[in-house]
Amino acid sequence: MSEVVVKNENIDKSNSINTAIKKERYNFIDLLEFIAIFFVVLYHSTIYALNFLQESSFLYYLRYFLRALLSTCCPLFFVANGFLLFQKEFNLKKHLFKILKFLILMVIWGLITTLFLMLIRGESLSFNQILEYSFTLKQTWTNHLWFLRALICIYLIFPLLKIAFDKYNKIFIYFIIICFIFSFGSRFFNMLVSVFSNLIFNYQINLNFNLFSYFSVFGPYAYSFVYFCLGGLLYLWLPKIMKISVKKRNIVAVISIVISCTLLFLFGVFTSFNQGSMYDIVWEGYDTIFSLINVIAIFILCINYKGKFKFLNNTIKNISGNTLGIYFIHLILIDLTKGFIKQVPILCSFWFAVIYSFAIILICFGLSYLIKKIPIIKNIL
Numbered sequence: 001m002s003e004v005v006v007k008n009e010n011i012d013k014s015n016s017i018n019t020a021i022k023k024e025r026y027n028f029i030d031l032l033e034f035i036a037i038f039f040v041v042l043y044h045s046t047i048y049a050l051n052f053l054q055e056s057s058f059l060y061y062l063r064y065f066l067r068a069l070l071s072t073c074c075p076l077f078f079v080a081n082g083f084l085l086f087q088k089e090f091n092l093k094k095h096l097f098k099i100l101k102f103l104i105l106m107v108i109w110g111l112i113t114t115l116f117l118m119l120i121r122g123e124s125l126s127f128n129q130i131l132e133y134s135f136t137l138k139q140t141w142t143n144h145l146w147f148l149r150a151l152i153c154i155y156l157i158f159p160l161l162k163i164a165f166d167k168y169n170k171i172f173i174y175f176i177i178i179c180f181i182f183s184f185g186s187r188f189f190n191m192l193v194s195v196f197s198n199l200i201f202n203y204q205i206n207l208n209f210n211l212f213s214y215f216s217v218f219g220p221y222a223y224s225f226v227y228f229c230l231g232g233l234l235y236l237w238l239p240k241i242m243k244i245s246v247k248k249r250n251i252v253a254v255i256s257i258v259i260s261c262t263l264l265f266l267f268g269v270f271t272s273f274n275q276g277s278m279y280d281i282v283w284e285g286y287d288t289i290f291s292l293i294n295v296i297a298i299f300i301l302c303i304n305y306k307g308k309f310k311f312l313n314n315t316i317k318n319i320s321g322n323t324l325g326i327y328f329i330h331l332i333l334i335d336l337t338k339g340f341i342k343q344v345p346i347l348c349s350f351w352f353a354v355i356y357s358f359a360i361i362l363i364c365f366g367l368s369y370l371i372k373k374i375p376i377i378k379n380i381l
Contacts, residue, residue, distance in 0.1 A: 027307035030320035032080050032299060037323045039073035042357040043282050044144065045334045047341050048350050051278055052269070063350050064268065064281070068261040071285030074147050075227045075295045077323070081151070082231020090162045099155045106148045108380055109328045110134035113142050116332045144331050150221040154228050165232050176229045182216045183223035183287045191267060191288070198274050223287035227295065234299060246304060253297035260290040260297075319361060325368030325381040326361055333360055333367075 049055070050063040111134040118125050125133065133141045137149065164172040218225060234241075241249065268281040285291045307313035319326070341347050341356065372378045 027313065027317075028302040028305045029080055029083060030307075030313075030317045031302045031305045032076055033320040033323050034316045035298065035302070036073055036076035036080065037319065037326055037361060038357060039070045039076070040327065041330050041334075041360050042353060043067070043070045043073060044331060045338060045353060045357050045360060047338060047348050047353050047356060049348065053272060053276070053278060061269070065261065065265045066350065068264040068268070068281050068285065068290070069257070069294060070282045071264065071288070071291040072294045072298060073282070075223075075286060075291060076298065077147065078151075078154075078224050078227035079231040079234065079295055079299060081154075082228040083235050084231070085158070086162065086165050086232030087235050090159065092159060095155065095159065099152060102148055102152050102155070105324075105328075105380065106145050106152070107135065110137065110142045110145055112380075113145075113328075113332060114138075117141055117335055120332070120335050144327075147327070150224040153219070153221050154225060161229065161232075165229075172229070172232075176226055176233075179218060179222045179225040179229070182218055183226060184289050184292060187223075187287045188289050194274075195267070195270065198270070226292070230292075230296070234296075238303075241300060241303065249300050250304065253300040256293050256297040260293045264288060264290040319365055322365050322368045322381075325371065326364040328381070329364040329367055330360055333363060 048063055050060050050067070052060040052064060111130070114125070114130055114133040117123075118130070132138065137143045137145050161172070161175065164175060216222060264281050264285055268279045268285075271279040307316075337360075341352075347356075368381055371381055
């Protein structure tokens with residue numbers, strides 16, 4: 001009983017302080033989601049060469065290093081979702097409708113994406129293949145929709161998480177620890193074993209091997225539960241974080257990002273040479289401790305954002321409010337334009353990729369805005 005009282009007192013304190021910074025809070029959550037969608041698009045729209053196995057140059061290594069930060073893209077979305085959802089009052093009926101909506105959207109956009117990519121790529125798919133690619137999240141076709149599938153998995157048990165968050169602090173923490181062990185813990189163990197087995201025995205282990213797979217009930221998305229629940233914890237911790245001097249927390253956050261990116265980069269380079277192919281530190285980095293640290297650090301840095309510049313703040317806010325639409329559309333637009341850009345060597349640089357990504361986001365935002373204005377069709381976003 002005392003545990004519940006303490007928990008409720010902590011929530012009351014958090015609510016009172018968070019209410020005082022409500023405007024700023026939503027500004028920095030908007031920024032967090034803006035960064036997340038930018039990182040997603042920048043990752044998917046890679047137009048620059050970075051294979052240091054083929055050409056060992058400082059530029060290629062630098063580009064690969066910068067990609068270490070992109071492994072925070074989808075995790076940032078999970079954190080933002082958790083931060084916003086855990087603080088709200090829970091309505092089971094609305095929640096079930098939201099799960100159903102996400103499920104329908106995943107199927108619809110799986111079909112839309114498959115059809116558009118088939119036309120863009122000039123590939124002829126059979127009816128059965130179209131259905132297969134749409135429903136099974138086919139690699140290089142609809143696999144980007146995995147995020148929505150993971151979100152559905154989280155939402156299915158969110159009612160239980162919400163109860164634990166509100167009333168049973170120890171159970172909530174227990175759940176996070178278990179998910180952490182089955183994801184980040186297993187991955188970190190594999191990474192350590194991989195390094196030592198290669199250095200000592202010259203043997204490469206399977207990095208996707210899950211030490212605890214026989215006991216895991218969370219499947220491949222255990223790490224997404226950790227990020228989502230972390231969002232709830234960050235909501236509770238926000239008052240304490242805000243009490244730390246801006247300079248001190250910023251320095252710690254920046255140093256943490258540099259160290260984590262460096263370690264993930266070094267592991268990626270090490271693994272790439274050992275397996276003879278490029279190690280994807282974005283996709284393979286989601287469930288690493290390095291990405292987890294980077295996500296927390298980026299969250300802390302985003303707290304500084306107050307949205308003082310109206311135009312910039314409105315742009316970030318509008319894009320943040322349409323990230324789902326941008327997420328659905330961006331791969332189609334990238335597939336349509338990427339080939340033309342790669343034919344112009346001078347454009348195949350990291351910095352132009354940044355500009356290209358912003359352009360993709362703005363165009364997708366425009367398309368998303370227009371779709372929302374069309375009766376009935378607007379429901380697909």
